[in-house]
Amino acid sequence: MNVRTRFAPSPTGYLHIGGARTALFSWLYARKTGGVFILRIEDTDRERSTQESVDAILQGMDWLGLEHDEGPFYQTHRFDRYKDVIQQLLDSGHAYRCYCSREELEQMREAQMARKEKPRYDGRCFGREDAPEGIEPVIRFRNPQDGAVEFDDLVRGKITVSNKELDDLIIARSDGTPTYNLTVVVDDIDMNVTHVIRGDDHINNTPRQINIMRALGFDPPKFAHVPMILGGDGQRLSKRHGAVSVMQYRDDGYTPQALLNYLVRLGWSNGDQEIFSREEMVSLFSLEGINRSPSAFNADKLLWLNQHYIKTLPVEELERQLQWHLQAQNLSVANGPALTDVINAQRDRAKTLVEMVAISRYFYEDFDSYDEQAVKKQFKADTAANLQVVHDELVGIAEWKGEPIHAAIHSACEKLGVKLGKVGPPLRIATTGGASSPSLEITLELIGRGRALERICHAISFIGSTMMAD
């Protein structure tokens, strides 16, 4: 049988880290087995579902490159189908109407808690013949009273839950709309889902869903419950642990390659391997390799991976991704060196794409002030004269390339009888405004002859004016 997996988020917010990882695992398993990956939007809760959330989730999936083969299917478009199934359950005696008020239910729960019991619906409306006026009933699934539900979770192994632990859950609200546990079952049946890969916060729902599925005459699919992702403090991952939205990572300058690589290693491993290309993930992935224990999100390691990908991704790919950040940071690269050259010069010193743009500004725009600390440390009384000599050497260069620039700087040092340490740092500040950059010859070459010489002259007069003021 062909593998069919699905990712089924509810559109009540953006695509978050945890969702992205279960989506990744589902996608990976489908790709690995040559199966089908389905995207389904679980929007039955109309109060909380929004189109913006749908768009945000689609955007996140797209950014990560987790393309679906079927869908997106919207549950709100399938209400007729759910209605039919609910009626079928009603007709076959597997479901019944419940007229209990919310207050009544609340009282029941409190009483049970007081008795230190697990709060659960006691089935009091089951078999009820009358239909009280003026109350729109909910519909409950009649869970089997005896025995136990057992399933073989692909990552947890055998899980057994006694039917006594399960109560008669609501499958249709009083307004007639279906609820999650019903729609999930119907959809997984209709869409022929073979492997349900999801967060283990659903592990307690699984026995109920299996019961509904059996009542409908179907065999349940295989289940794989992946452990939760926790924050650094061991608590469930949430906003207070930092960014949890996938798109926030794009905004912060992360590459999708890094995020995917980080996510795949969170709760899954292949020996000691840390770096996985998309192709390797697909070929090496297995459900058996998924851990059973929850794992904590570690921003440092993600950052390291991001740096790794910035160092190693094809320059064209980085250039493509950088476009968005150039726009976001309002930097035009029209007047200046080829972006690919700048990327190659800077890729070893940027951990994020945001940083990459920030440290590359001086290649394209003049700056209007120098780094204060650097100036304090490097601009001395004799600096202006030294820079003048460097300037004069550079002016004479036939071709504005790294090698002749390098030679000119060294020849200036010789003429001055000083070491490079005396000339290099001030020259760097003069041309870039700050104390760090790629090697001087590459930096100057990329800045360009005119702009570089101009900046040196500007620095000379700047030093002159400030030294005078002293």
Place this chain on the structure above:
RNA sequence: GACCCUAUCGUCUAGAGGCCUAGGACACGACCCUUUCACGGUUGUAACCGGGGUUCGAAUCCCCGUAGGGUCGCCA
């Protein structure tokens, strides 16, 4: 509280009874490389939750504790 699940360095993890004096990675420290910032290289600190079994032998299997997480909605 009841039920379900989990437990190896600070974190992610390797480990399928002897290969474990427990390996790798991130972070952190030291050293080397170096015209800056980085990159890179070498290296160091650091873990099998506790207690009982089973076994010639246990990080690995079983039981009991303990700790953590999840679930108990007319949310998904």
